[in-house]
Amino acid sequence: MKRTLSLLLGLSLFAATSVVAQEAKKDAPKKAAAPAVKLPAQQPDVAAPKFDGKTGEIQTGFANSHKSFVAIAQKGEAQVVFIGDSITAGWNGQKALFDKEYGQYKAANFGIGGDQVQHVLWRVENGEFEGIKPKAVVLMIGTNNAGNPAHTPELIANGIKKIIAAIHQRSPDTKVLLLAVFPRAAKPTDAPRVKNSQVNAIIAKFDDGKKVHYFDIGAKFLTADGTLEKSVMPDLLHLNAASYQIEADAIREKLASLVK
Secondary structure, eight states, rough: OOOHHHHHHHHHHHHHHHHHHHHHHHHHHOOOOOOOOOOOOOOTTSSOBOOOOHHHHHHHHHHHHHHHHHHHHTTTOOEEEEEEEEHGGGGGGHHHHHHHHEEEEETTTETTTTTHHHHHHHHIIIIIIISSSOOOEEOOOOGGGOOOOTTTTHHHHHHHHHHHHHHHHHHOEEEEEEOOOOOOOSSSHHHHHHHHHHHHHHHGGGGOOOSSSOOOGGGGOOOOOOOTTTTTTTTSSSOHHHHHHHHHHHHHHHHHHHHH
């Protein structure tokens, strides 16, 4: 009987202790989440890497991709370099087509998803054209700047101009196939479409017929009334497999003429 009472008393004390511990845990101040790092504003015509908003450090994925591109550049083999954002990076998902169209040029893909003009400028200035002198560069960048009101068409275009200058500073004889920024959003009157068109109107003037060749293939993705359909770009931004074939067909002859 005494043993039973002792056991019951022990269980009661354990339960009471657990309740007290649980209540204390509830009442304990919660550890505040680490505040997001406030990053300085970036301008599209001032070179800058892509930063992590939580740590304030250069984004790991961006840094790793950049490092791999620098290594490719140092081999000095690529005769053609594609450089830009996720639309360019998307060629990695179309390897068979990319190899078929550009394998003869030992082409390299320097596309990084989410990149803006200032990020590509930083990459060019920090090693991606050291040791390499390609015959041609296919450049398209700017659509990720479109949503920032502070990034005016003039600033975006000026950043693109600086990218071209940075490439030529490192590889003077390289010809740049400057693609117009592709249509974005469904209708010609949608804000991203309007802004990209304004950028294109400025960068078209960079064409000198010698080392810079502006090429607008945007209409090939649109219906007769200028609508961009999801059957062409599922999210009204990124190309599907059929659309990469459209791009390949559109630039084939022009690129071949520049690589001669």
